[in-house]
Amino acid sequence: MSDNLPGHHIKLYHGYGHKHDLLLYGHVLGGKPRPRKKFTNNRLRNMVRLIRLFFIRPVAGIPLTLRWRSQQFQGRSEFDGFIKFEWESDTPVPAGWHEVDVSSTHNGETIIGKGGLFVPHITQYGFISDIDDTIMISYSATVFRRLRELFSFNPLRRKLFPDVSEHYRLLSLGNTTPDAPNPFFYVSSSEWNLYDYLQDVFRNGKLPEGAFLLSQAKQWFQLLKTGRTKHQGKLLRVMRILDCFPNQQFVLLGDNTQRDAVIYEEIARKFPARIRAVYIRDVYSPKSAFTAELLRKLQEDTGVQACFFTDSTDAISHSRSIGLVEPGAEPEVDGPAAGEPANTPADK
CATH class of the missing domain: 2.60.40 (Immunoglobulin-like)
Structure with missing residues (x-):
């Protein structure tokens, strides 16, 4: 054998x-x-x-x-x-x-x-997060810039958004104990080809351990299509998690470079009692006004909390204000990523 x-x-x-x-x-x-x-x-x-x-x-x-x-x-x-x-x-x-x-x-x-x-432990909340341009600076809105970022750096040098690891650490411990952390699921348009690479990025960035649900593997001649997945594929993967854990409320985290806001809004409108909050990072200015209005209407119509943010410190403050992060939990603010201004990358 x-x-x-x-x-x-x-x-x-x-x-x-x-x-x-x-x-x-x-x-x-x-x-x-x-x-x-x-x-x-x-x-x-x-x-x-x-x-x-x-x-x-x-x-x-x-x-x-x-x-x-x-x-x-x-x-x-x-x-x-x-x-x-x-x-x-x-x-x-x-x-x-x-x-x-x-x-x-x-x-x-x-x-x-x-x-x-x-x-996962049976806790009150579960967290479903995108990866590219939500956690990791990837420039997903521009294919060639995304490929340059991907191919230029080894996993230990990939830049995460300032304080994103601390936000996720606080969320993992919110309303629970360290021996029973809230579960994280990382649902991404990145392909299964990058599974080991992403594992190394996350371990180095000290992000909560969790399950990865990635996109269909691609071959070399499909490289220009890397990081692109259809709306329906990501929607179904998120829905699959909700179906698997029917007794937990979920928090959805993404960004506005692709379709996260639209997918999450669709899910939250269909299952408002299952979604505690939606977080969308603002990294793509051409979609800023559309995303802000989409989230405003979502919260107004359904009562699902929505946070449209640029800096993770603002997301931490919002999480604390709605009880996802406990009041006494102080963030260990880590400042801007190496070589990057605090509000990277709005110029995509």
Whole structure:
């Protein structure tokens, strides 16, 4: 038995759920997995390394077996190599991270992919956040500027918005205890190709750990379309989380470069009792007036709290004012990101 064979390998991502509804995602990809390499500040090497993430060979139709405790489930990789398992556990599943593996037997040998499942604590609130231009400075409104930002910096040098990590830390601890933090789900237009890259960015930025729900993997000839996903795809991923955790209220966080405000407004109008607040970062001035009016009307019509902000310190103040952050929780303000003014990047 081996973890990988020359023919293909199994790449698993963090899944999520609870006893009655567990989900796990991954890919079956041709060739061996690429080893993790040391980070470098050399821009050319960073560019080559990132481009290589899009040189993938999805393998379709591979029989798969998921093993979860004493249970086994069968499936196959989809046309693009994507793996999706959804099942119900026959034993209680405590909150925390749990190991799971998926295997495939080919020509008499078995390959195994190992992953983890995120089971949130039962808390009052859950948080669903976009990534690009909500947490991470990405210039998503301009394709070539987004690609330059992506390819120029290793994960340890990607710039986050000032104080965004502190805002999310405070939210994760609001109305709960440190041993049972509020869950975070990161729903992004970024592709599954960037999963490991984003994990490194988030760990380095000390953001709350959570489950990532990314977009369909792309190949090298689709690079100009990276970070672009259809309205319906992101809407369905957010709705899937709400369906999975029907007893929690959620806070939605995004920005106004693409469609976050419209998607969140649609969800909040449909399920106003499930949405505690909507936060939209103002980073794209051509949409500022439209977004401000959209959120004003949403709060007026539904009572769902809405915050349209540029600086995370303003979002922290708003969160405190509506009880998402407890009054005694003081932010550890970290100032502007290195090399950036405090209100970066309004010139997209």
